[in-house]
Amino acid sequence: MKKSKTFIILSSFFFLSSSLVFGQKKTNQKEMIPDWFSVFYIPEIEQFKSDSTKWFISPDGKSKLFFILNSDFSVRTEILTTDKVKNPELIKILKSEGINYSNPNMAIKIDELISEMGAEIGMSINYAKTIFGKPDSEKSDTKRTFLTWNFLMLENGGPLPDNLPPLISKGLEYRIYMEFYEDELIALIYQYQVP
Numbered sequence: 001m002k003k004s005k006t007f008i009i010l011s012s013f014f015f016l017s018s019s020l021v022f023g024q025k026k027t028n029q030k031e032m033i034p035d036w037f038s039v040f041y042i043p044e045i046e047q048f049k050s051d052s053t054k055w056f057i058s059p060d061g062k063s064k065l066f067f068i069l070n071s072d073f074s075v076r077t078e079i080l081t082t083d084k085v086k087n088p089e090l091i092k093i094l095k096s097e098g099i100n101y102s103n104p105n106m107a108i109k110i111d112e113l114i115s116e117m118g119a120e121i122g123m124s125i126n127y128a129k130t131i132f133g134k135p136d137s138e139k140s141d142t143k144r145t146f147l148t149w150n151f152l153m154l155e156n157g158g159p160l161p162d163n164l165p166p167l168i169s170k171g172l173e174y175r176i177y178m179e180f181y182e183d184e185l186i187a188l189i190y191q192y193q194v195p
Contacts, residue, residue, distance in 0.1 A: 030133065031152045034174040034192060035117040036166050037065055037078055039110065048108060055099060057107035063121045065113050068097055070194060075166040080113060080188040082121050123185045128178055145183070149176040153192075166192040 056065040068077035085101045100106040114120040135147040155170035172193040179187040
């Protein structure tokens with residue numbers, strides 16, 4: 001499947017270049033309060049924290065949400081996808097974090113996988129641009145479009161303490177990668193710089 005192959009190539013680059021991007025702030029870099037995926041249901045959070053090999057899945061099985069965590073359970077990376085995980089770099093990261101990504105029985109079913117700002121599988125390119133503004137990079141081929149944004153974080157109160165929050169601290173970097181197929185989001189990665 002061509003869309004998966006392209007996702008593998010671009011997301012491999014995204015992960016491999018992550019250490020190069022953070023810490024190289026540009027002048028006039030855009031700022032925003034980061035987006036994140038909220039998991040408000042205490043039983044699901046406790047289940048996740050008690051066995052971090054688990055991840056979240058929509059009831060129809062079409063949306064999958066993975067968290068890469070720091071030791072304090074703050075989120076370093078969030079990955080939302082429709083496809084089975086095939087990216088070798090992503091597989092390596094998930095395995096190193098002890099996440100059993102290939103077994104849907106290890107997933108925690110959750111009613112809704114939508115971010116605080118409204119990002120979700122199936123949203124359009126225009127809606128993504130409405131939320132995040134003009135991307136720093138936009139590449140397209142016949143049916144696929146790839147968007148990336150780099151921001152400096154603006155600090156706010158952040159997620160609820162009982163949530164799985166990213167660390168939000170003014171001046172840290174926040175990156176977004178999105179892949180669309182025929183104008184529908186099929187993959188999203190949020191990365192949050194750790195001080």
